Amino acid sequence: MPHYKYLIVGGGMTGDAAVQGIRDVDPEGAIGLVGAEPHRPYDRPPLSKALWKGKPVDSVWRKTDHRGVELHLGRRIRHLDVALRRATDDAGTSYTWERLLLATGGSPRRLPFGGDDIVYFRTLDDYTRLRGLADRGQRFAVLGGGFIGSEIAAALAMNHKDVVMLFPGRGVGAHLFPDDLSQFLNAFYRERGVDVRPGEAAAGLERGPDGQATVVSRGGGRFAVDGVVAGIGIAPNTELAQAAALSVENGIVVNERLQTTHPAVYAAGDVAAFPNPALGKRIRVEHEDNANTMGRAAGRAMAGAGQAYDHLPLFYSDLFELGYEAVGDLDSRLEMVADWKDPFREGVVYYLEGGRVRGVLLWNTWGQVDAARRLIAEPGPFRSQDLAGRLPERT
Numbered sequence: 001m002p003h004y005k006y007l008i009v010g011g012g013m014t015g016d017a018a019v020q021g022i023r024d025v026d027p028e029g030a031i032g033l034v035g036a037e038p039h040r041p042y043d044r045p046p047l048s049k050a051l052w053k054g055k056p057v058d059s060v061w062r063k064t065d066h067r068g069v070e071l072h073l074g075r076r077i078r079h080l081d082v083a084l085r086r087a088t089d090d091a092g093t094s095y096t097w098e099r100l101l102l103a104t105g106g107s108p109r110r111l112p113f114g115g116d117d118i119v120y121f122r123t124l125d126d127y128t129r130l131r132g133l134a135d136r137g138q139r140f141a142v143l144g145g146g147f148i149g150s151e152i153a154a155a156l157a158m159n160h161k162d163v164v165m166l167f168p169g170r171g172v173g174a175h176l177f178p179d180d181l182s183q184f185l186n187a188f189y190r191e192r193g194v195d196v197r198p199g200e201a202a203a204g205l206e207r208g209p210d211g212q213a214t215v216v217s218r219g220g221g222r223f224a225v226d227g228v229v230a231g232i233g234i235a236p237n238t239e240l241a242q243a244a245a246l247s248v249e250n251g252i253v254v255n256e257r258l259q260t261t262h263p264a265v266y267a268a269g270d271v272a273a274f275p276n277p278a279l280g281k282r283i284r285v286e287h288e289d290n291a292n293t294m295g296r297a298a299g300r301a302m303a304g305a306g307q308a309y310d311h312l313p314l315f316y317s318d319l320f321e322l323g324y325e326a327v328g329d330l331d332s333r334l335e336m337v338a339d340w341k342d343p344f345r346e347g348v349v350y351y352l353e354g355g356r357v358r359g360v361l362l363w364n365t366w367g368q369v370d371a372a373r374r375l376i377a378e379p380g381p382f383r384s385q386d387l388a389g390r391l392p393e394r395t
């Protein structure tokens with residue numbers, strides 16, 4: 001039975017960052033990492049961006065295997081016994097540990113139709129499968145108008161594919177952005193050849209006798225396609241934690257040192273719900289900066305050098321030639337104050353609640369993330385008229 005001082009469950013970006021965090025503090029302690037995917041850890045963001053712009057697939061690999069860690073890949077931990085400090089995988093191998101990290105991330109939400117004909121875009125294998133479909137076929141349906149849907153639709157269109165984008169909301173990124181910006185994005189995507197269908201959710205996928213796939217929308221629209229890809233959100237992989245009676249509330253609950261309700265078990269990344277002092281509440285963040293920073297912080301904490309994790313993660317996305325960085329709550333149900341230097345091309349959107357700035361969208365506005373974090377930390381109260389011109393900060 002392998003025994004590790006540190007056992008990491010999950011071979012994503014968080015798992016890799018945790019290895020780095022442990023090695024920052026403890027160069028020797030034995031580390032085991034069990035990952036369900038057959039691949040060693042890699043970066044996910046390029047799967048929907050850089051790899052479609054000509055970057056080689058080999059650019060995604062992280063250097064986990066250079067850091068003195070035993071990788072058990074293609075193995076899924078099925079059972080956790082926290083009292084005995086033992087984890088057992090789907091091949092029946094048990095691992096014992098002194099400190100454990102749950103970095104199990106999230107799994108794509110699935111639609112009630114279509115089965116495996118729909119690519120739920122999350123992993124390197126999903127990228128490889130979609131790339132294969134794009135090499136052979138021309139017409140694609142993208143289901144979802146959020147982060148993944150908007151990036152994949154742009155990636156396919158930039159590769160000269162015919163793309164129809166179906167989603168129930170009013171516009172691209174409607175849950176994040178002010179309505180006028182979201183409407184602008186509908187038009188912007190259409191100008192770049194994407195057939196954007198707001199308010200038109202997919203309701204079924206049919207296969208004709210010749211194998212032809214047709215997506216059927218709720219309004220009765222029919223779209224013959226060579227491939228269907230969906231990005232409709234993820235659900236955190238909390239089953240192991242739940243079965244081990246650790247506290248779970250929309251994610252595995254951790255304290256500021258990233259410990260779960262069992263002090264030898266930590267959680268980080270997409271799966272973890274952590275207290276954030278700037279926002280004054282517990283949050284769960286599904287973004288790269290959080291995976292990297294929180295994973296590293298968890299590794300350091302496991303090795304005995306933990307500090308309170310008080311980082312407010314940034315996130316970013318690319319939409320054709322537009323791009324943004326953001327921090328805090330980007331929720332279009334909040335009061336939003338837009339301050340455009342060039343409408344919908346360059347500017348800042350502030351998200352306000354109870355007189356405080358809860359989130360900042362830096363639209364084609366760079367180098368302002370720390371200034372946005374400082375603004376969110378300020379107690380206010382702010383009125384909308386106080387915010388124009390606050391960012392970018394002049395240096």
Ligand SMILES: Cc1cc2nc3c(=O)[nH]c(=O)nc-3n(C[C@H](O)[C@H](O)[C@H](O)COP(=O)(O)OP(=O)(O)OC[C@H]3O[C@@H](n4cnc5c(N)ncnc54)[C@H](O)[C@@H]3O)c2cc1C
Pocket residue numbers: 009010011012013014015034035036037044045046047048075076077078103104105106107121122123148237240268269270271285286287288289291314315316317318
């Ligand atoms: C296509 C794509 C593009 C993205 N682009 C951006 C971006 O532009 N900007 C940004 O900020 N963020 C982006 N993100 C989000 C970012 O990549 C995620 O926040 C990050 O990957 C989360 O890492 P994680 O390790 O916590 O979880 P995951 O990436 O979900 O990794 C968890 C790993 O654990 C494994 N696992 C789960 N359960 C078990 C188990 N029981 N036993 C063993 N292994 C298990 C899973 O198979 C998986 O490999 C993107 C995500 C995707 C999918």
